[in-house]
Amino acid sequence: MKYNFDEIINRKHTKSIKYDFFSMTGKVGYNTIPLWIADMDFRTPPCVRExxxxxxxxxxxxxxxxxxxxxxxxxxxxLKRHNWNVQPEWMIQTRGIxxxxxxxxxxxxxxxxAILLQYPSYHQFNSIIENTRRKIVKNPLILENGTYKIDFEDFERQIVQNDVKLFILCNPHxxxxxxxxxxxxxxxxxxCLRYxxxxxxxxxHQDFIFAPHKHFVFVDAKPEFRDITITCTAPTKTFNLSGVAISNMFIxxxxxxxxxxxxxKRRGGAGIGILEILACQAAYTDGEEWLEELLSYLLESIAYARKFFREKLPEIDVIEPEGTYLLxxxxxxLGFWAKDLDSFLADEAQVTLSGSPGAEGFLRIxxxxxxxxxxxxxxxxxxxxKKL
Known part of the structure; x- marks a missing residue:
């Protein structure tokens, strides 16, 4: 590989939420391994740094x-990665997703x-809905034979019964x-069109897709969806730029x-800085080779994790990822409630993972x-x- 994803980079004391936040609260020590928040421990592509x-x-x-x-x-x-030909008048920048x-x-x-979410959900969606005094409506995904499926009957029922105005689709989920x-x-x-x-x-997460799966841009799936859809994208997950806040909406x-x-405008404007602009432009122009090598590396990590849990901890079941770098x-x-499980991992394993609203006993790596x-x-x- 041209890029060294095995390199250990010390991120402690760098104002990193991932590495410093929990330690600053006193909840865990600095030797705890953080595998919770979704940013990567790899250097962003050279083209971006340059x-x-x-x-x-x-x-x-x-x-x-x-x-x-x-x-x-x-x-x-x-156009190249997702066969989607966006137009300049559709695009609006904001400071992150x-x-x-x-x-x-x-x-x-x-x-x-009422705003519809599919559970388990990304916890920040819940926070935004609650903080803006909207109502969360839940459409639980159904786990069958190791795969999550959509309950379409419940999806429609929740929309009708709660007069839902907005559905937040997270895809890849x-x-x-x-x-x-x-x-x-x-x-x-x-x-959604019907109601x-x-x-x-x-x-x-659309750039993290594992074969044979394919990402389809929702708004491009059917012409009628153009009238009801706001598509949110960003280079920040793809190229490890979470601290360089920029996203591109297409409406x-x-x-x-x-x-x-x-x-x-009511919020004072988007306020996108020059470093964010240059980082996004460089990543999308010259970052593809880096991404392709990263995807290969992640596939190897998924295979390692799958084999580890099967052989060493068969009491923990792995949900096979179709996309994202999250397991x-x-x-x-294991028999824990959510808070007890978090405490057990932090205290006994010295590892921090994250959970999700509506998913007792599940964790994200x-x-x-x-x-x-x-x-x-x-x-x-x-x-x-093994001590349990």
Whole structure:
């Protein structure tokens, strides 16, 4: 490999939420291995670092905006990787996906409105809905034979009974790792069309797809979806740029787009900085080779994890990931409640993982780290579980 994903990089005392946050609270020590939050322990691609260094040497960081070169980089990436030909008038930048979600919820719904989530859900969606005084409506995914499936009858029932205004689709799904098929997307979209439900399609993990699965852009699955969809994307997951906050929303419907723009103005504007712009443009222009090697490395890590749990900890079931670099595991046979399981891992295994609302006994492992880190974490987990 051209890129060294086995390199151990010390991230402690770098103001890293992943490595420093829990230690600062006193809940865990600095020797605990953090496999919880979804950022990677790999250096971002050289093209991104070089673009940032070059601008830093220029020495001026004035007000900045995206231009044609930026759009072309984004457009070509989506055309080549996802067969989706985006247009410049569709695109709006925000400071990260969560900022985009907050803007969309505030712009397109009112306090008290119902918003549909598929459980298990990404916990930050819950926080945004609750903090904006909207109502969470749950459509639980059904775990059958190691795979999560959509309960379409319940999906429609929840929309009708709760007068749902917005559906937040997470595809690929965080945390369970599903990559929804085109048929599943169309079936969900048709139900939303039937009842006038808008769709926020969070596709931030779309570049992490494992064969034979394929990512389909929701809004492109059927022409009618253009009138109801806001697509949220970002280079931050793909290229490990979570601390360089930028996302690209695509909104084809002009009225929806104007509502979003008005909400951004009410918040004082998007405020995208020059380093964010340059990082995104460089990543989408020259980062593909790095990503392809990363995907190969992640597949090896998934294979390692699958073999480890099968042979060493068969009481923990692995949900096979179709996408994302997150591994969803079923720990219910260990017999812990969620908080007790978290404490056990931190205290006895010295490993921090993350859970999800609506998923008691399940945990999410971030596999995007050097293999030696995984080996050490899994070994500590094995020793702790064997003591039970």
């Amino acid at each position: 673009a940032i260094i070059q601008r830093a040497e220029h020495g001026i960081f004035g007000y900045s905006a995206t231009d044609d070169d930026y759009f072309i980089a984004v457009q070509q990436w989506f 969560l900022n985009a979600v907050s803007v969309i919820v505030s712009a397109l719904t009112k306090p008290g409105d 965080n945390p369970v790792g599903r990559v929804f098929t085109k048929e599943e997307l169309i079936q969900m979209g048709d139900i 006038g439900v808008l769709v926020l399609s969070d596709e931030i 084809i419907d002009e009225d929806l787009r104007d509502d979003i723009k008005d909400e951004i 969803w595991i079923d720990c219910r046979r 971030n596999l995007a780290c050097p293999r030696s880190t995984l080996e050490k974490a899994f070994s500590q987990l094995e020793r702790a579980v």
